[in-house]
Structures are given as structure tokens and as C-alpha cells.
Amino acid sequence: SQTIHQWPATLVQPVGSPLSLECTVEGTSNPNLYWYRQAAGRGLQLLFYSVGIGQISSEVPQNLSASRPQDRQFILSSKKLLLSDSGFYLCAWKEGSYNSPLHFGNGTRLTVT
Amino acid sequence: SQQGEEDPQALSIQEGENATMNCSYKTSINNLQWYRQNSGRGLVHLILIRSNEREKHSGRLRVTLDTSKKSSSLLITASRAADTASYFCATGGGSNYKLTFGKGTLLTVNP
Numbered sequence: 241s242q243t244i245h246q247w248p249a250t251l252v253q254p255v256g257s258p259l260s261l262e263c264t265v266e267g268t269s270n271p272n273l274y275w276y277r278q279a280a281g282r283g284l285q286l287l288f289y290s291v292g293i294g295q296i297s298s299e300v301p302q303n304l305s306a307s308r309p310q311d312r313q314f315i316l317s318s319k320k321l322l323l324s325d326s327g328f329y330l331c332a333w334k335e336g337s338y339n340s341p342l343h344f345g346n347g348t349r350l351t352v353t
Numbered sequence: 354s355q356q357g358e359e360d361p362q363a364l365s366i367q368e369g370e371n372a373t374m375n376c377s378y379k380t381s382i383n384n385l386q387w388y389r390q391n392s393g394r395g396l397v398h399l400i401l402i403r404s405n406e407r408e409k410h411s412g413r414l415r416v417t418l419d420t421s422k423k424s425s426s427l428l429i430t431a432s433r434a435a436d437t438a439s440y441f442c443a444t445g446g447g448s449n450y451k452l453t454f455g456k457g458t459l460l461t462v463n464p
Contacts, residue, residue: 344395
């Protein structure tokens with residue numbers, strides 16, 4: 241069966257520090273991969289998605305970047321965090337077909353102080 | 354911008370009652386999906402309804418889709434305290450890569 245791992249679960253970082261969040265998927269190949277951000281009391285904002293190794297699409301211009309160095313690994317990074325980067329970050333994967341659901345990790349709660 | 358919008362934003366009911374949540378969207382879709390999120394956790398997929406379907410059932414869940422009105426509803430029958438969570442609708446449009454989520458309905462089921 242497929243599983244998705246996302247870490248760390250919580251992170252407190254000072255403004256201006258770098259960020260690296262990692263997500264890996266097991267039990268499937270060539271998944272579509274996603275990073276969403278959820279602000280308190282709000283819906284999910286799609287940040288990045290990837291349909292293959294090295295292929296990254298950005299949905300919102302911001303202080304973040306994403307990379308996919310391996311088929312089932314997706315990394316969210318920042319060189320210098322801003323206060324506004326605080327939030328709940330969710331990694332997800334889906335198969336490439338139209339009518340397939342997203343499978344989410346347990347999320348990372350990031351607080352920038 | 355967000356595609357789906359859930360209504361109501363919050364809903365509080367007693368155990369055993371039915372809960373109905375609605376979702377409206379703006380553009381054409383391939384499918385509409387409902388997800389559940391327990392506090393502080395990731396989202397869990399509940400049910401997917403395709404654009405050519407009008408109603409779908411899964412256990413105590415019933416989803417309807419009206420593409421002419423661009424709306425969907427999620428009905429949870431005989432609710433339980435464990436159903437307490439936020440519920441989101443998500444729409445898949447022209448691209449098979451992206452799902453766009455609404456802001457969710459916070460459902461509280463009181464024992």
C-alpha cells in the first residue's frame with residue numbers, strides 16, 4: 241500500500257533563517273506531488289506541484305521554492321523565512337489520472353518568530 | 354483564487370442528527386471531491402463524484418452534484434461525535450494535475 245511521510249511535524253524558526261521540509265512517498269511510482277499551505281481558519285492554497293522529476297510548477301509567487309530530486313521525494317525550501325511564511329504545510333500525492341484523489345501527509349506546523 | 358466555497362462555515366449538531374454541507378464552485382469541472390480534516394492533521398479523502406454523476410453514496414455519506422447550479426452537497430447521516438472535523442470540497446478542472454479547495458465547514462457533533 242502507498243504511504244506518504246512528511247517531516248518535521250512542527251518547526252519554529254527565526255525570521256531570516258532557511259527552511260527545508262521533506263516529503264517522501266512509498267508504494268507508487270511517478271506520482272504527482274503537491275505542496276499546499278493552510279493558514280489558520282482558511283482553506284488550502286496550492287503552492288507547487290510536480291508531475292515528474294525536476295518538473296516544478298509554481299502557483300503563487302513567494303519566498304518559497306520546491307524541488308523534486310527523486311521520483312518520490314518532494315522538498316519545500318526557503319533561503320530566508322518571513323513572518324508571513326508561518327502556517328500549516330501539507331504535502332500530497334495523486335496518480336496522474338483525472339479522477340484520482342489526493343493523499344495527504346500529516347503536515348508540518350511552521351512558526352516563524 | 355479559491356474555486357469552491359463551502360456553506361455553512363460552521364455547523365453544530367447533536368449526535369444522531371444529520372449534517373448537510375454545501376459547496377459552490379465557479380467554473381467547469383471534471384470531478385468534485387470531499388475531504389475531511391481532523392484538527393492539526395492532514396486531509397483524508399472521503400468521496401469523489403464525477404461531473405456526469407448526480408449522486409453517490411459511501412456508508413453514511415451521500416454526495417449530490419448539480420452541474421447546472423455549480424453546486425454540491427455532502428450529507429452525513431446519523432452523525433457521531435467522531436465525525437467532528439472540518440470538511441472541504443475540492444474541484445478538479447481542465448488540468449488533471451490540480452485540485453482547488455474551499456475554506457471548509459467546521460462540523461461539531463455534540464455527544
